[in-house]
Amino acid sequence: MMSIPKYAVIACPECRAHAQIIEHGKATTKCQNCGFAIKIKKLRIFHTSDILDEAISARTQLQAKMHGQGFGSGNMPEGDLVDDRRISVTEPKRSAQKIILDLMRSADSALEIEVLKMHAMHNDVDAKSFDKILDS
Numbered sequence: 001m002m003s004i005p006k007y008a009v010i011a012c013p014e015c016r017a018h019a020q021i022i023e024h025g026k027a028t029t030k031c032q033n034c035g036f037a038i039k040i041k042k043l044r045i046f047h048t049s050d051i052l053d054e055a056i057s058a059r060t061q062l063q064a065k066m067h068g069q070g071f072g073s074g075n076m077p078e079g080d081l082v083d084d085r086r087i088s089v090t091e092p093k094r095s096a097q098k099i100i101l102d103l104m105r106s107a108d109s110a111l112e113i114e115v116l117k118m119h120a121m122h123n124d125v126d127a128k129s130f131d132k133i134l135d136s
Contacts, residue, residue, distance in 0.1 A: 005048035007055035009062055012036055013043070019062040021055045021122040023094075029124055052106065052119060059122075096125040097133050 004024050012018045018033035022040065029038050047058035094102070103119050104111065111119075113134070120130050 006050045007052060008045045009047040009055055009059045010043050019059050019066060021059050023123055096129040099123045099125050100133055
C-alpha cells in the first residue's frame with residue numbers, strides 16, 4: 001500500500017505564475033501570488049515528498065521552469081517534476097501554532113527565525129500569525 005506524501009508542489013491555475021507547497025489534507029488553499037482560492041482535489045500535482053527540503057527544492061525548480069518557459073501564457077511545465085496523481089482530502093487543517101511546532105520538531109538542526117518563517121508561510125501560516133505565535 002502506497003503512503004500519502006506529506007507535501008505537494010502545485011501551481012496556481014488562475015495566475016499561472018506561482019508555484020507553492022501545500023500539506024496533504026487541505027481541501028483548499030489560497031494562491032500566495034494572486035489570492036485565488038484553489039480547490040486541491042482536482043489540482044495537478046507537480047511533485048510530492050515527505051521531506052520539506054525536497055519539496056522546497058522542487059518548488060524552486062518548478063518556479064524557475066514556469067518563468068523560463070513563459071508560463072504566464074498557459075504553458076504547463078512538463079518532465080521530471082510532473083506527478084499526475086491527485087491528492088485526497090481527509091485530514092483536518094492544523095493550527096498555525098501546530099504547524100510551527102511541527103516544523104521546529106522536524107528540523108535536523110537549529111532553524112533561523114526567517115527560515116522557519118519561510119517554511120511556515122509555505123504551509124499557509126501568514127506572517128502576522130507567525131509573529132504573534134513567536135511573541136507569545
